[in-house]
Amino acid sequence: MSTDTELTDIVGGLQSKGTPVRDRIFMWALLVTLFIAISTLLVLIAYVTIKGWPRLDPKLWQNMPSIRRPENAGAQSAIMGTLWVISLTALFALPTGILAALYLEEFSHPDSKFQRFVEVNIQNLAAVPSIVYGILGLAVFARAMALGQTVITASLTLALLILPVLIISTREALRAVPRNIRDGSLALGATEWQTAWKQTLPAATPGIATGIILSLSRAIGEAAPLLLLGAVTFITFNPTGPLSGYTTLPIQIYNWTKDSREEFQILAAATIVLLLVILLLMNFTAIWIRNKTQKRW
Amino acid sequence: MSSTLVGSSVAGDPGSLQRTKPRYGEKVIKGILVMAAGVSVLTTFGIVLSILIPSIEFFSEVPIQDFLFGTEWTPLFADGEFGVVPLVTGTLVITGIAIVIAIPFGLGAAVYLSEFASPRVRKTVKPTLEVLAGIPTVVFGFFALEFLTQVVLVKIWPDIDIFNALSAGLIMGVMIIPTIASLSEDAMSAVPSGMRDGSYALGSSKRQTAMFVVIPAALSGIVAAFVLGISRAIGETMIVTIAAGLQPNLSFNPLEGMQTMTSYIAAAGSGDLSTGSIEYKSIFAVGLLLFIITFFMNTISIGLVRKFRQVYQ
Numbered sequence: 052m053s054t055d056t057e058l059t060d061i062v063g064g065l066q067s068k069g070t071p072v073r074d075r076i077f078m079w080a081l082l083v084t085l086f087i088a089i090s091t092l093l094v095l096i097a098y099v100t101i102k103g104w105p106r107l108d109p110k111l112w113q114n115m116p117s118i119r120r121p122e123n124a125g126a127q128s129a130i131m132g133t134l135w136v137i138s139l140t141a142l143f144a145l146p147t148g149i150l151a152a153l154y155l156e157e158f159s160h161p162d163s164k165f166q167r168f169v170e171v172n173i174q175n176l177a178a179v180p181s182i183v184y185g186i187l188g189l190a191v192f193a194r195a196m197a198l199g200q201t202v203i204t205a206s207l208t209l210a211l212l213i214l215p216v217l218i219i220s221t222r223e224a225l226r227a228v229p230r231n232i233r234d235g236s237l238a239l240g241a242t243e244w245q246t247a248w249k250q251t252l253p254a255a256t257p258g259i260a261t262g263i264i265l266s267l268s269r270a271i272g273e274a275a276p277l278l279l280l281g282a283v284t285f286i287t288f289n290p291t292g293p294l295s296g297y298t299t300l301p302i303q304i305y306n307w308t309k310d311s312r313e314e315f316q317i318l319a320a321a322t323i324v325l326l327l328v329i330l331l332l333m334n335f336t337a338i339w340i341r342n343k344t345q346k347r348w
Numbered sequence: 349m350s351s352t353l354v355g356s357s358v359a360g361d362p363g364s365l366q367r368t369k370p371r372y373g374e375k376v377i378k379g380i381l382v383m384a385a386g387v388s389v390l391t392t393f394g395i396v397l398s399i400l401i402p403s404i405e406f407f408s409e410v411p412i413q414d415f416l417f418g419t420e421w422t423p424l425f426a427d428g429e430f431g432v433v434p435l436v437t438g439t440l441v442i443t444g445i446a447i448v449i450a451i452p453f454g455l456g457a458a459v460y461l462s463e464f465a466s467p468r469v470r471k472t473v474k475p476t477l478e479v480l481a482g483i484p485t486v487v488f489g490f491f492a493l494e495f496l497t498q499v500v501l502v503k504i505w506p507d508i509d510i511f512n513a514l515s516a517g518l519i520m521g522v523m524i525i526p527t528i529a530s531l532s533e534d535a536m537s538a539v540p541s542g543m544r545d546g547s548y549a550l551g552s553s554k555r556q557t558a559m560f561v562v563i564p565a566a567l568s569g570i571v572a573a574f575v576l577g578i579s580r581a582i583g584e585t586m587i588v589t590i591a592a593g594l595q596p597n598l599s600f601n602p603l604e605g606m607q608t609m610t611s612y613i614a615a616a617g618s619g620d621l622s623t624g625s626i627e628y629k630s631i632f633a634v635g636l637l638l639f640i641i642t643f644f645m646n647t648i649s650i651g652l653v654r655k656f657r658q659v660y661q
Contacts, residue, residue, distance in 0.1 A: 088525045272485070
């Protein structure tokens with residue numbers, strides 16, 4: 052990188068004097084494109100904060116949703132629903148995703164047909180629209196397995212949804228662990244599994260943690276598949292178990308957005324602020340872990 | 349066993365040093381790992397089967413040509429019509445608007461980050477784009493409906509529908525900027541710096557190098573990013589459900605509301621339909637079409653990325 056910039060500096064000095072105007076316009080145009088994307092993000096955050104400000108009070112998390120009294124309505128059932136759904140999603144997705152990544156990266160032969168098939172398959176699944184996972188959840192978990200419109204149906208569906216992303220990020224983290232750590236362990240007589248479990252996996256923990264946080268934050272913000280899985284029902288109670296009815300924060304936001312009364316729009320904006328704070332905190336944690344632990348082997 | 353793992357890095361035959369007693373524990377563990385990897389294969393089969401079976405039942409009641417070429421989508425009428433064309437045109441109009449926004453802005457951001465930005469700028473801008481990528485789509489939908497339509501667009505077009513394709517398309521474009529930017533940037537960063545140096549040595553400016561050397565060299569990776577971005581736009585649900593309305597509308601006027609394939613699935617699926625009804629099965633038929641389109645595009649994108657990697661690695 053550094054040689055690159057030095058070279059560029061030299062090149063800059065040697066450039067002909069005929070073209071800089073065009074070059075400068077080009078660079079400004081590029082900066083504008085970046086500016087548009089980032090300013091949209093800032094306007095969005097500013098808009099929901101200003102709009103939701105009057106309802107960013109303790110009632111937002113202390114009270115239940117209400118159709119008749121928007122001024123007292125809150126999102127408690129949605130907060131508890133999100134907690135339930137995400138905890139179970141993590142319970143299903145994390146072991147499966149990490150073990151699958153361990154297999155693909157540490158045990159399977161990179162050129163084997165099974166490996167190639169699974170890889171292409173995971174890449175494809177990562178790009179399948181989330182609503183299609185909703186269709187899968189509706190047909191398989193809710194109807195065929197008769198789990199109904201419950202927390203567990205939502206969690207299983209979301210777990211399958213984040214699995215490809217989780218596997219891909221875990222594999223990248225494992226790949227960053229240098230070969231000689233494995234060789235050293237194997238040379239000392241450790242088995243393949245002992246090496247993977249006691250050396251490779253711990254060495255890759257920061258990278259894996261970043262992937263886990265980012266994939267769970269995706270699950271927290273996901274709404275489309277849950278529309279098919281019963282989360283839209285008007286829920287004024289906290290989930291009591293995996294087989295309980297539920298709603299989640301994004302779905303509660305959707306329900307309030309649909310109601311055209313101004314009080315509900317404000318409530319939706321306030322809930323968006325709450326959701327964004329949770330997600331931004333998770334994002335920053337992930338970025339912080341990544342920057343903090345960028346180990347040079 | 350361990351010979352497969354150590355493989356290339358150990359010279360000679362390590363076979364004679366291996367334990368003679370088989371380790372059953374290792375085999376069990378390996379079996380568990382294979383099963384975990386197999387979940388993704390099962391998911392694919394689950395998706396295909398769960399969509400295909402009700403779709404086949406659907407097409408035994410509605411002829412497939414009526415579905416594909418019919419221009420009326422009225423599933424809730426007593427004598428409902430199931431012509432998917434209005435849903436497809438709705439999807440195309442909104443995706444088209446999104447692409448017009450996302451391709452120039454995503455590519456511009458990528459060229460800037462890859463070719464012009466200092467490492468420090470890159471270090472702050474890239475996480476910001478990641479934050480943009482992490483905003484839930486329901487939030488974008490709210491923003492499209494409440495801010496873009498009701499605060500901005502009504503001032504420009506006073507007779508715009510409250511639910512319209514334009515606001516959904518514009519915001520969806522912003523949503524896929526990070527996808528296109530980060531994948532295109534990966535592709536451009538992978539172009540060997542020797543090619544840039546050669547271009548500079550011949551007297552090209554940074555702009556000329558970016559436009560005539562780096563972008564052409566990274567083209568298949570960039571096209572893969574575009575295709576994946578378009579596929580994401582086609583499959584996006586919440587923005588269109590909230591901001592574009594739920595009325596099937598065979599129109600190309602972006603100021604009108606329209607329904608897309610995804611928002612039909614969301615709207616019909618969130619009602620309490622009985623399992624055997626034709627409306628219930630229509631969710632799967634539309635889902636099948638959506639799955640085929642996005643699967644086709646994803647496969648193209650994955651193939652392009654693979655081709656690109658083979659050239660430069």
